[in-house]
Amino acid sequence: MTFTPTQKLAAETLGTALLLAIVVGSGIMGEALAGGNVAVALLGNTLATGAGLYVLITIFGPVSGAHFNPAVTFSFLLRREISLSLAGAYVVAQLLGAVAGVYLAHAMFDLDILQTSAKARAGLGQSLGEATATFGLVLTILGCVRFRPEATATAVGLFITAGYWFTSSTSFANPAVTVARTLTDTFAGVQPADAPAFIAAQLLAAGAATFLAGRLFAPRNAGYRPANEGPAQKI
Secondary structure (H helix, E strand, O other), X not given: OOOOHHHHHHHHHHHHHHXXXXXXXXXXXXXXXXXXXXHHHHHXXXXXXXXXXXXXXXXXXXXXXXXXXXXXXXXXXXXXXOOHHHHHHXXXXXXXXXXXXXXXXXXXXXXXXXXXXXXXXXOHHHHHHHHHHHHHHHHHHXXXXXXXXXXXXXXXXXXXXXHHHHOOOOOOOOHHHHHHHOOOOOOOOOOHHHHHHHHHHHHHHHHHHHHHHHHHOOOOOXXXXXXXXXXXXXX
């Protein structure tokens, strides 16, 4: 089945918008209901994001690949699986969708639409957390593409769910998400001054994961047989 560039860009815009509405909206709701317990608020934020990602990847994956993330698009560009012009258009669509999703979340909860985050997320540990989260996310996607494409939605949703809890940054792992979250002074926000370090870490990690996956997941040599399949041979 073939989809037009317009359909692909619409899927990336709408998918990213819904993702940010989920991320920011669940953060607002979680904080409101948690009674000051940050762990409970984060748990609500986490479960909604992981579940939402599963649904969004399932429905938009066949149309655009469901990148929703410039770091993922960058990875596929490095792999020469998307053209430079379409990759650039994807990134623009993702950024526009992400901002629209934040504004939608604000509107749903009767908050000021235009905001700037004051939540500090600075430091080497935070940047390392973003590098780790993005590296793991891209490796998850490329591993699924190589071995279990049908498992991509599940694997990505589960990895991001885990990433909220095992990374110091709560796993943004997405430059478009990072930019959009500077525009919300709610539970999910990040102050604009901290965003460039996050984005640099995300893109560097995406490149590193793509490089590793190209070698780790490459098919074995045609004449090689592992020991558990009989005598090793090379033709």
